[in-house]
Amino acid sequence: MLSRASKYAILATLYLATNSSKDKKLSVKDIASTLEVPSPFLAKLFQQLVRGKIISSTKGPTGGFFLTKKNGDKTVCDIIENIDGLNRLNECFLGLSECDGLNPCPVHFIVEPFKNSILGKFRDKSILEFAKEVDEKKQVLTLKSLES
Amino acid sequence: MLSRASKYAILATLYLATNSSKDKKLSVKDIASTLEVPSPFLAKLFQQLVRGKIISSTKGPTGGFFLTKKNGDKTVCDIIENIDGLNRLNECFLGLSECDGLNPCPVHFIVEPFKNSILGKFRDKSILEFAKEVDEKKQVLTLKSLES
DNA sequence: ATAATAAAAGACCTTTTTATCTTTTATTAT
DNA sequence: ATAATAAAAGATAAAAAGGTCTTTTATTAT
Numbered sequence: 001m002l003s004r005a006s007k008y009a010i011l012a013t014l015y016l017a018t019n020s021s022k023d024k025k026l027s028v029k030d031i032a033s034t035l036e037v038p039s040p041f042l043a044k045l046f047q048q049l050v051r052g053k054i055i056s057s058t059k060g061p062t063g064g065f066f067l068t069k070k071n072g073d074k075t076v077c078d079i080i081e082n083i084d085g086l087n088r089l090n091e092c093f094l095g096l097s098e099c100d101g102l103n104p105c106p107v108h109f110i111v112e113p114f115k116n117s118i119l120g121k122f123r124d125k126s127i128l129e130f131a132k133e134v135d136e137k138k139q140v141l142t143l144k145s146l147e148s
Numbered sequence: 149m150l151s152r153a154s155k156y157a158i159l160a161t162l163y164l165a166t167n168s169s170k171d172k173k174l175s176v177k178d179i180a181s182t183l184e185v186p187s188p189f190l191a192k193l194f195q196q197l198v199r200g201k202i203i204s205s206t207k208g209p210t211g212g213f214f215l216t217k218k219n220g221d222k223t224v225c226d227i228i229e230n231i232d233g234l235n236r237l238n239e240c241f242l243g244l245s246e247c248d249g250l251n252p253c254p255v256h257f258i259v260e261p262f263k264n265s266i267l268g269k270f271r272d273k274s275i276l277e278f279a280k281e282v283d284e285k286k287q288v289l290t291l292k293s294l295e296s
Numbered sequence: 297a298t299a300a301t302a303a304a305a306g307a308c309c310t311t312t313t314t315a316t317c318t319t320t321t322a323t324t325a326t
Numbered sequence: 327a328t329a330a331t332a333a334a335a336g337a338t339a340a341a342a343a344g345g346t347c348t349t350t351t352a353t354t355a356t
Binding site for chain 3: 025027028029043046047050057058059060061062063064065
Binding site for chain 2: 330331332333334335
């Protein structure tokens with residue numbers, strides 16, 4: 001459903017949201033090692049998120065990545081769109097190109113409500129709100145030993 | 149979530165279930181062209197499904213693929229397991245290795261019920277039952293123009 | 297000014313997935 | 327028996343995804 005790339009990007013951005021600020025920037029290396037995602041790969045993703053104005057960065061000593069207020073208003077959907085392109089989430093579960101309520105695939109009516117609820121969450125909550133919730137509910141962001 | 153390979157395999161097997169029988173075998177070419185999936189690729193998948201005793205085949209003229217009664221008792225889960233390995237469906241939506249009710253990823257409680265309902269359907273319904281339902285509800289199996 | 301730091305940029309490599317092609321084997325109708 | 331047919335087997339190729347490395351550029355503390 002999502003590529004590994006956007007999974008990394010989502011986790012790392014949520015982590016940034018709660019753990020960095022304009023005067024506490026974080027380096028890729030640090031983030032990558034705490035979340036246990038491959039650091040040069042994450043660097044690439046961050047470059048792209050910066051270009052997409054979803055996160056911010058400065059070079060040099062004390063430099064690193066952080067979120068501005070404006071960045072915090074972006075959504076998880078924006079991240080996915082930036083990395084995978086948005087239809088990644090809209091695709092039919094069985095790969096049919098013309099799958100909808102009128103021409104449903106065999107699992108359309110099971111998948112549809114799920115897709116709506118997760119899409120809703122990704123689209124209607126800002127990164128900042130999302131990250132706050134993750135923090136409060138003590139939800140987990142690290143991959144530890146990634147399987148597959 | 150699922151590889152293209154298992155999507156093709158599921159669609160083609162369901163198609164077999166309603167459109168073939170011991171004395172109306174279907175060739176890969178025919179199935180591939182009606183479902184519009186790449187024929188040599190489907191041939192490979194079918195070989196593997198035969199080895200896994202999920203579908204049956206005979207060579208030569210009037211040969212082809214079909215389902216025996218026993219084959220019909222298999223499940224969509226069996227297909228997925230045979231092609232992708234089963235954990236493909238159990239994986240965490242965000243790729244965390246240790247994601248569960250106690251250490252949930254940020255979307256765990258949204259994804260969980262969906263996973264259960266689709267897993268239930270794939271595990272508890274036989275191919276034959278599933279295919280009958282698809283037929284009755286006039287659900288769609290063909291990919292037409294595959295996007296992504 | 298200079299050295300150190302960290303991101304940006306871009307080339308490159310590896311693995312996995314998807315897809316194709318060719319040869320062989322089994323079956324059957326003639 | 328023979329020719330035709332269709333799957334099996336296996337080699338190979340193409341594309342996509344995942345991941346790494348090196349060089350350049352900007353920034354800042356000294």
